[in-house]
Amino acid sequence: MLKTVHRYEQTAARLVVEGYPDLSDGQEGDTIGILSGWKLQLVGAPELEGTRDHLEAMMAAVMPYARHQLSGIGGRFGGDQGFVGIEAVDGKHQLQLRSSREGVKPLQLLLDDADLADLVRCLDRLRLDEKVKLQWTYPEDRPLARRELLERIPLQRRLAPAALGGLVLSLTTALAILLPLPPRPGTTTSVDGPEPGSKIINETK
Template structure:
């Protein structure tokens, strides 16, 4: 059976997948229906490899994380019990990618990525996912619209409160200025002398 190998390369990332066509599913000779191995090389990091479950866990964590980052929402993806998790760095810019081995006694590997590294990694994973030669069915959750609360939380509390507070101050200042304006004396209009040459209209009964 023919073994196929495909590369997805960007400036800071190189993803290599290897496998065989699934003849029982009617795949052509150039297809990969059975994944045998994959390797990921990021600049400045050791080469990563694992099973299909590790690769799916990587895609499940990284791709929605990047989508939320584009919308300005910084949150962590991937549970502590999963093979892969990613989130913003606790201090300073960047992203922390944590990979856990399925072998006992192996410490988790933590990698720091900048925005360019993350973008190249996402492009490689996306090209793999959309490659028609790779006939694998990925168990990746479908993209969902961001929750309203996520969009609200991305705005700092100070900025969210600034507009209503400033509006309240402006309204209070307007009311205060209006109260300080002096009112015209009562009867001022009737006390004014009439212009010469004008007579007061007489009631019809006196005519």
């Protein structure tokens, strides 16, 4: 049985997956149903390779991290002891890779926005490739929770509408207290002197 190779290339990233069709599932041709290995080349970084578990850990960390970054939400994705972790550091994206071999130090790579975008495109193309019949175990994409979207807005901006509304209400109340009431219907007020025909009595001692 010949090994099947699929390549997914972008400007700053190239992902190569290798495997065989799963004959027990009726697969044939250039379909990959059994993953035997993968390699990832990022610009300015050594070539990475690993098992299916490493690749799934890469997807489980990088894909949700990129989605949260697009929504303006930070945070670290991937466990501290897992194969892959990623977080924002000084305006860039720090990708940490841990080997399953003992004695191998973790590898840390700094990616800019373009590097991250190309890596996400390669992983996304692999995930959506109809010729790769693998049941991935990483979490599916889900809409961001309302709480997460609210937390990205600074507290001052969230409180500003309520504070402005309270200020407007206070000013309206103060103006209503200071302004005189309008006269009642049917009543007149004279400030020019006594009405015509009225008598003025002067008392002399």
